Amino acid sequence: MGKGLEAPQCTRGGAGGVDCDVLVVGGGINGAGIARDAAGRGLCVALCEQDDLAAHTSSAATKLVHGGMRDLEYLRFALVRKALAEREVLMRAAPHIMWPMRFVMPHGPGQRGAPLLRAGLFLYDRLARRQLLPGAHAVRLACHPAGRPLQPRFTGAFVYADSWIDDARLVVLNAMDAAQKGACILTRTRCTAARRVGGIWHVTLRRADGSSKDITARALVNAAGPWTGRLLGQALGRPVPAGLRFVKGSHIVVRRVCEHDHAYLFQHTDGRVVFAIPYEREFTLIGTTDVAYTGDPAAAAVDAGEIDYLCDAASTYFRAPVRPADVVWRYAGVHPLLEDDARDARGARDYRLALDADPEGAPLLSVFGGKLTTYRKLAEEAVDQLCRRLGRPAPAWTEHACLPGGDLFGAQPQNRAVLEFDAWSSSMQVHYAFLEPSLVRRYARAYGTRIHTLLRGRTDGAAMGEEILPGLYEAEVAYLRRHEWAQTAEDVLWRRSKLGLHLAPEAVATLQAWLDAHP
Missing domain, CATH: 3.50.50.60 (FAD/NAD(P)-binding domain)
Structure with a gap:
């Protein structure tokens, strides 16, 4: 293609x-x-x-489909309502690449007060119909797993639900x-x-x-x-x-800083919010900045000041400080802002x-x-x-309508596809028992029912072809080339997947050499 x-x-x-x-x-x-x-x-x-x-x-986002807590604070109720309604539409359409995630919002002295946060979350839960996500509630951090990685001065938090998505x-x-x-x-x-x-x-x-x-x-x-x-x-x-103005949003990725599956929303000292999100099993994604940007959007990159800013925001909350040396990957994207939203870089x-x-x-x-x-x-x-x-x-x-691969239980989007995804994924591991369960889990998440197209006619490990890189077989590369317009190693390792995070730095060159030798 x-x-x-x-x-x-x-x-x-x-x-x-x-x-x-x-x-x-x-x-x-x-x-x-x-x-x-x-x-x-x-x-x-x-x-x-x-x-x-x-x-x-579109591959440089915070990987969230959410209503926008920041927009709610600025009373942009129509925008938040529209986003909240779309959140569940998208989850039903693509349950393989999108799933619910709980967010912990710690609060302490000098921050937005608990009554204000409680009122905001009450609105957040009720501005649009909600079927798939639980409502917000308060927790004592001393009694919650999400409290363990945090500094002891944070004793209370609110937990609310949004969703994560593979943006690319x-x-x-x-x-x-x-x-x-x-x-x-x-x-x-x-x-x-x-x-x-x-x-x-x-x-x-x-x-x-x-x-x-x-x-x-x-x-x-x-x-x-x-x-x-x-x-x-x-x-x-x-x-x-x-x-028409542009802002740059930057993110950093570090080794996983906590064992549970909750994300965090931190209120930084300058009034911005910064997310810390479980990412690719072994990592934590921290972002984002919003700074005014001029120049070529293709050349946008994370600068040292933004890394320091995100590390400082995370270290304000986590017991173990996050340092620039801990960053294993970084990325930045440029967003256009409408004139009405461009009064500062935190526009809607x-x-x-x-x-x-x-x-x-x-x-x-x-x-x-x-x-x-x-x-x-x-x-x-x-x-x-x-x-x-x-x-x-x-x-x-x-x-x-479902997106390709999202029709786990039929052509029409269903709540069941979101709520029972893990059970469906387990059934795929039984169906394709000749492959490692971890590999089938990754295929199920990435491709949904398109896993059957990827593995059609393959009944044993030998039929997967060459293992070009650890966990990347010739069969998957052929699928991505034929059906998903992948042409380069960067396409495969950083956009169609995030395998690049899990492989050695020379993996891109190795895969590109293989692609060049197998046109």
Whole structure:
């Protein structure tokens, strides 16, 4: 998948001789979500992404699908309600890559008082219907496992529920579903120019190898994330909205600092919140910062000051200090902020859809802002607008549809898939008993029911092919290349999986050499 640069061909809906109804520029979560929704409504869709899917912001999140405690503090009730409602929709759609997680919020002298926190959590539990997650409650840390790693001055805490997600895999699953519904997904393909001619978009696409192709589309979606303004100005010749700003969010990963499965939300001394989250079994993820950013979004990196900040925030709470030398991995992503949210770097992650409608047709829809939690709703609203402009009315559908691999107990999303995932995973270990149980558990989490596609026709360990790296077999690499657009070692080890965290530093070079030798 994703190789070559052939123009997509519409086979449905009478696109009037153009290559596609909708061309989506941007392979992050918003672009992939829009492509999926539009393809599912019968539109002919193409998506181009200049790098790999989820190569930047959409794989650099805190890995949470949540309502936003910070937004609640700033009285953004509508945004929190929307995010809380989406939280359970997504869990049912993708129970293999998303699951409930308990968060411990310690409180002590000089911080937000317990009555204020209790009132906020009361609202958090009731702003949207909740079926899968338990309500918040207070705990005495001396009697709770989450209290053991904390400094003794923290005696009380509140525990509430949100959910964790594999952000990069969420993007890939949306692109897979779009492709299964007829969309053409073009990775490592840049939109270099686009112009309206006679009510049609004429677009030039260029791949990394220098080859190019001109295609036509009835509508263009600019979902390029932090490159949205650049695409408007340089490729499309359109004005860039005033006040569009960017913030960099950075995270660090250290060896696991506690044995239980709860996460923490810490109130830092500057008023920000910092999460400490169990990650990849052996690690703890700590983040995030939000600092104003200028420059190339692709070059965003965690600086020493941000590492010190996150270590200081964690050390304020944990008995054992977290030091910069403890950091085993770090990553940063750049988020665009809407003008109303850009008064400081802690602005809301709401979104705006800007429709630039040509009198003769050829609409341009630009996406500004947004966050992982509300991507599906953003996509639904975007495709509603496109369908109206293209004269192709079709009902919304994604709220009641599983993502690829999420159909554990049938095609319709079910609470059971979330609540009984561990039992389903155990049944996969019985079904594929010729593999190590830990390997089957990883496959079940990463691929859900797509595990059957990965392991089809394989009945013993020899059928898995070469073990290229510890725990990475030729069979999985072949699956990722064929079905998930993986081309490089970085794609496989850091986006389609996080195996890179568990392997030696030379693993990337080893895998890349193998890929080059086995095209």
